[in-house]
Amino acid sequence: MDSEQDEFAELNDDDEKARRILSLALEFMNTGQAISSTRIAQDIYPGLSPDSFRKAFARDRKNLCDFGFVLESKRGPGEEACWSADIERSFAQGADLDVKDALVMDIACQPILGDPEFPLRDELRFALAKIDTAFGDIAYPAGPRVLRDDRILSVLRSCAHVCHAAHMTYTDAAGKQSERVVAPYGFYGMRGSLYMVAPLVSGGSVVDGSVRVYNVSRVDAASEEPKTRFSVPQDFSADDYRRLPFQFGPTTCVATFEAPASSIQEVEGLSFGRGRCVTDGNAVVWTVDVSDVGDAASWAIASGVRPTAPRELVDEWRTRLEKVNAYVR
Numbered sequence: 001m002d003s004e005q006d007e008f009a010e011l012n013d014d015d016e017k018a019r020r021i022l023s024l025a026l027e028f029m030n031t032g033q034a035i036s037s038t039r040i041a042q043d044i045y046p047g048l049s050p051d052s053f054r055k056a057f058a059r060d061r062k063n064l065c066d067f068g069f070v071l072e073s074k075r076g077p078g079e080e081a082c083w084s085a086d087i088e089r090s091f092a093q094g095a096d097l098d099v100k101d102a103l104v105m106d107i108a109c110q111p112i113l114g115d116p117e118f119p120l121r122d123e124l125r126f127a128l129a130k131i132d133t134a135f136g137d138i139a140y141p142a143g144p145r146v147l148r149d150d151r152i153l154s155v156l157r158s159c160a161h162v163c164h165a166a167h168m169t170y171t172d173a174a175g176k177q178s179e180r181v182v183a184p185y186g187f188y189g190m191r192g193s194l195y196m197v198a199p200l201v202s203g204g205s206v207v208d209g210s211v212r213v214y215n216v217s218r219v220d221a222a223s224e225e226p227k228t229r230f231s232v233p234q235d236f237s238a239d240d241y242r243r244l245p246f247q248f249g250p251t252t253c254v255a256t257f258e259a260p261a262s263s264i265q266e267v268e269g270l271s272f273g274r275g276r277c278v279t280d281g282n283a284v285v286w287t288v289d290v291s292d293v294g295d296a297a298s299w300a301i302a303s304g305v306r307p308t309a310p311r312e313l314v315d316e317w318r319t320r321l322e323k324v325n326a327y328v329r
Contacts, residue, residue, distance in 0.1 A: 020044055021060050025069055033154055034074060034082035155222040156196060160184035165201045165228035169221040170214060177220065183230040185211070186238035193217060197241045204228050213241050215248075242272050244288070246295035255290045256309040257300060258283045270303050 023044050027035065041053045048056060061071050070086040159166040166184055171177045182198035183206050189195070193215060200210040204227075259267050264284040268277055275288025286305070290296045290313065297316040300307050307313045 017060070017063075020056070021063055024060055024064060024071075028069075028071065028083075028085040033151070034084040037081045037083070040083065152219050152222045153194070153216060155224055156184050156216065156219070157187070159222075159224050160186065160196075163230050163232065165225040165230060166198075167223050167225050168219050171218045171220055181225060181228070182214070185232050185236055187216070188238045188242050195241075195243075197238050201225075201228060201230065206230055211241070213243060239272070242274075244272065244274055244299065246290050246292050246299050247274070247288075249291040251289045251291055252293065253290050253310050253313070255288055255296055255307055255313050257286045257288070257305040257307050259286075259305045260284070263304075267305065270305075 024040075027040075027043065037053075037057075040057065041048065041050075045053045045056055064071060068090065070089040071083050072086045073081040073083050075081045156166055156168075158164075163183075165181050167179070167181050169177060169179055181201040182196075183201050184196055184198045186197050187194060188197070194217070196214045196216055196219075197211060198214060199212075200207040257267075261279050261282050261284050264277060264279060267284050267286055271277065271286060271288065275286055277284055277286045279285075285308075293313050293316050296313055297307065297320050300317055301320060307317050
């Protein structure tokens, strides 16, 4: 144990520099709010004199800039500098594809996605999921707004962290806006969208049986309710509430998809535990609830699985494939 402590104690200047730069990057990536120079000095540069802090911070900002992470300062009259990450210059901005372009890209990649000898299948599938946001939640694309309206996300995350209720204005899928108080239990992301799992709060207490999933991009305003506290159940997991892109809204049908039996592990991974997978001869058969047939058809094309029922889903899948083929020609 003593030798381990000695090893960690012997940090050289480069180690300390790397620690500071990494700490700075994490500090600004994990908050959407501006951070004052005083707080940065306390959190990242404890023990340094004001002059030494300014010099070290300037050097570290330059190093971050060289890595493509740009910090900018804002200062009002008589106020100290506050720093934040320049989103436009520091983070890759999304580029929306229309439905046809997205499906063309998905289909073009299918041969190597299905090639067991291609070592980066999982990475490619993840990359396609990140850039293909043409289906699932079309009316309210979450990517750009979540990045830019980071104050709302910051409030919701803070409420979840300290277990304070959040008062929010929310617009549902039908375009109806309402005010509600919720207890943010947790978050999960899917297809470029961020979702919050939360029950309603009424009279200072969590309402039994009211847990639901909210699309963070539809939250128009949010504020903390510090006087209303809550406790997250010990057995809670946001993954238990994870839905697939075609499962938002009331269930309209039960669909069946097929893929080669050799792909069962991939299908199980794509399903996030939803539905039921069984092996039938040379095929894996997956049965799952569907809310939107069009989204399910696009998801099937993107994921490399074939719908076999119901007929309306199969027809929609074929129609979209035919449109892509005509578009390519």
